[in-house]
Amino acid sequence: NPDLRLNLRLIPYSDELWLLVARDVTRTMRLEHMRRDFVANVSHELRTPLTVVHGYLEMLDPADNPDWAPMLAEMQRQSQRMTQLVEDLLTLSRLEARETLPEEHVAMAPMLSTLRREAEALSQGKHRITVGDEAGVDLWGSNKELHSAFSNLVANAVRYTPAGGEIAVRFAVDAGGGATLSVRDSGYGIPAAHLPRITERFYRVSTSRSRESGGTGLGLAIVKHVLGLHGARLEIASEVGKGSTFACRFNPDRVHARESHPIAATS
Ligand code: ADP
Numbered sequence: 001n002p003d004l005r006l007n008l009r010l011i012p013y014s015d016e017l018w019l020l021v022a023r024d025v026t027r028t029m030r031l032e033h034m035r036r037d038f039v040a041n042v043s044h045e046l047r048t049p050l051t052v053v054h055g056y057l058e059m060l061d062p063a064d065n066p067d068w069a070p071m072l073a074e075m076q077r078q079s080q081r082m083t084q085l086v087e088d089l090l091t092l093s094r095l096e097a098r099e100t101l102p103e104e105h106v107a108m109a110p111m112l113s114t115l116r117r118e119a120e121a122l123s124q125g126k127h128r129i130t131v132g133d134e135a136g137v138d139l140w141g142s143n144k145e146l147h148s149a150f151s152n153l154v155a156n157a158v159r160y161t162p163a164g165g166e167i168a169v170r171f172a173v174d175a176g177g178g179a180t181l182s183v184r185d186s187g188y189g190i191p192a193a194h195l196p197r198i199t200e201r202f203y204r205v206s207t208s209r210s211r212e213s214g215g216t217g218l219g220l221a222i223v224k225h226v227l228g229l230h231g232a233r234l235e236i237a238s239e240v241g242k243g244s245t246f247a248c249r250f251n252p253d254r255v256h257a258r259e260s261h262p263i264a265a266t267s
Pocket of ligand 1: 152156160187189190204206213216218221
């Protein structure tokens with residue numbers, strides 16, 4: 001059977017004997033494929049009608065009929081949310097279907113400048129934002145996907161930190177030669193009980209706060225997938241009422257010397 005998928009495990013049994021345990025996961029994997037294809041197809045089909053609805057809604061001017069203004073604003077907000085949701089679902093399906101990503105030179109100085117601009121635009125002056133580029137190295141990986149992962153972390157830091165709080169993005173070399181991009185905030189924090197499940201699709205700590213924040217519930221699932229495809233891992237440390245740190249840890253084989261000089265660490 002060419003479709004047969006087995007999960008093999010070798011377990012020590014005695015000094016001389018090993019046990020080979022084979023589990024048939026053909027059906028589980030087939031179902032997983034069907035789920036992934038279904039989500040990708042539905043998201044794709046929803047994209048065109050949503051673009052049309054969203055486009056026409058944007059053209060309506062609340063000044064033409066002030067009575068409709070609040071309804072129009074809400075419709076525009078919700079259609080924006082739906083569009084983002086469909087885009088995130090497509091991103092996640094695309095990532096789930098891949099086993100590897102292109103290996104490009106990822107220049108971290110411009111990446112950090114972009115993250116700073118994005119954080120400032122989202123925060124609108126409500127937070128103190130610092131960006132530290134201490135590594136002086138660059139990465140190998142996919143520019144597009146890494147940017148999407150880092151920007152999701154930055155957007156979350158802004159969303160889940162009340163006005164007046166601090167957000168610090170930092171890129172530094174680890175003792176073992178790897179490198180870490182971390183996003184730290186002084187926001188609401190995440191209760192320890194939620195941490196193990198926080199990167200699952202649509203998993204949210206507080207539904208009302210998360211919904212108000214305009215997120216889709218898919219951000220951290222995307223981050224986890226992107227990092228997984230880079231052989232990197234996501235470490236989360238958080239304390240309720242104090243804030244959270246999301247650290248993306250890259251192995252030494254993903255790190256290489258920077259050709260040009262790093263931008264100065266600024267605050
Ligand atoms: P969302 O679109 O809801 O932000 P994510 O997958 O990005 O979805 O995050 C999942 C949940 O994790 C959020 O709904 C929120 O409850 C929690 N979360 C993520 N980032 C932070 C953060 N920096 N501080 C506090 N909570 C966070």
